Amino acid sequence: MKHGKTNAGETPKRQDAPSRPMALDLPRAELSPEMQAYFAKCDEKIGFVPNVLAAYAHDDAKLRIFADFYNDLMLAPSGLSKLEREMIAVAVSSENRCFYCLAAHGAAVRQLSGDPVLGELMAMNWRAADLSERHAAMLAFAVKMTRESFAIGETDRQALRDAGFGERDIWDIAAVAAFYNMTNRMASAVDMRPNAEYHAQAR
Numbered sequence: 001m002k003h004g005k006t007n008a009g010e011t012p013k014r015q016d017a018p019s020r021p022m023a024l025d026l027p028r029a030e031l032s033p034e035m036q037a038y039f040a041k042c043d044e045k046i047g048f049v050p051n052v053l054a055a056y057a058h059d060d061a062k063l064r065i066f067a068d069f070y071n072d073l074m075l076a077p078s079g080l081s082k083l084e085r086e087m088i089a090v091a092v093s094s095e096n097r098c099f100y101c102l103a104a105h106g107a108a109v110r111q112l113s114g115d116p117v118l119g120e121l122m123a124m125n126w127r128a129a130d131l132s133e134r135h136a137a138m139l140a141f142a143v144k145m146t147r148e149s150f151a152i153g154e155t156d157r158q159a160l161r162d163a164g165f166g167e168r169d170i171w172d173i174a175a176v177a178a179f180y181n182m183t184n185r186m187a188s189a190v191d192m193r194p195n196a197e198y199h200a201q202a203r
Contacts (some may be wrong), residue, residue, distance in 0.1 A: 002021075004151075009101050012161075012186065014138060016121040021051035021052070021054040021055045021192060022051070022055045022190040022191055022192045023049065023190055023191035024055075024190050026058035027058060028054075028057045028058060029057060029058055029060045029063075031057060031058055031060050031063070032058070032060050032064070033118050034058070034064065035060055035063055035064060035067075036070075038053075038067060038080045039053065039057075039085045044115060047086075047195055047197065047199075048195050050104065050193060050195060051100070051192060051193060051194060052066075052100065052104070052183070052187070053066075053067065054058065054194055055190065060182060069179070072185060073085070073172075073175055073176055073179055074086075074089075074176070078167060078168075078172050079165070079166055079169040079172065080138075080169060080173065080176070082110065082112055083112040083113055084135070085172075085176050086105050086108040086109045086112060087109060087122055087126070087135065087138070087139065088100060088138065088139065088173065088176045088177055088180070089105040089114040089137045089176065089180045090105045090106055090109055090122040090126075091122060091126045091142055091143055091175050092125055092142055092145075092181060092184065093105060093122055093123075093127075093180055094122070094124070094126070094142070094147050095143055095146045095162050096146065096180075096181065096184035096185070096188070097188075098146070098180075098183075098184035098187050098188055099187075099188075099193070099194065100192045100194045101183060101184055101187060102123050103194035103199060104194050104195075104198050105112055105200045106119045106120070106122065106182075106198075107119070107198045107199075107201040109122050109186070109187055110201065110203070111201060120191060126139050127143070127173075134163045134164050134165070135158055136163075136164035137159050137162070137165075138160065138165070138173055140159070141156055141160055141170075141174075142176070142177035143157060145174060145177045145178065145181070146181055148179065159172055159178055160173065
């Protein structure tokens with residue numbers, strides 16, 4: 001999305017979410033009753049359908065797979081708290097400069113932590129945050145996966161164990177980081193835009 005230069009003193013254009021969730025003009029598929037109910041539940045719980053789901057709605061099967069995988073990774077029981085999983089999402093998305101995920105998951109960090117400053121720090125530079133050893137080790141591992149996954153070795157996994165994570169926890173950290181590396185790249189490739197509601201949440 002291109003914007004022209006503004007003259008001195010001119011107010012920049014508002015960066016509201018466009019009328020469609022991404023740059024690709026894909027028609028919505030006929031959604032299964034299961035997915036229609038899922039969209040209705042989103043509307044009921046948060047007041048809108050996230051644009052990432054609207055983007056996947058061009059293919060009911062892909063939407064269902066994406067939603068199931070997301071819900072399992074981010075909401076199912078785990079040794080990682082929901083906040084910790086959202087922190088990983090934001091740290092990874094910051095490395096990848098993913099506008100959609102920084103807006104959506106930055107809002108989740110603000111909501112779950114009750115700390116809007118933490119949400120901003122996660123998006124800008126998590127290293128500047130006053131984090132526990134556990135969280136610093138978790139995010140360092142997730143960011144190394146993002147930057148150079150080929151370089152991860154036993155010392156990196158041991159650092160997580162030393163910070164108190166179990167073997168299943170290490171799997172979950174890796175799975176969440178890997179998922180957001182995929183979604184970041186898809187969001188950037190199709191210019192997926194976050195719902196406007198995210199920007200004002202938990203400020």
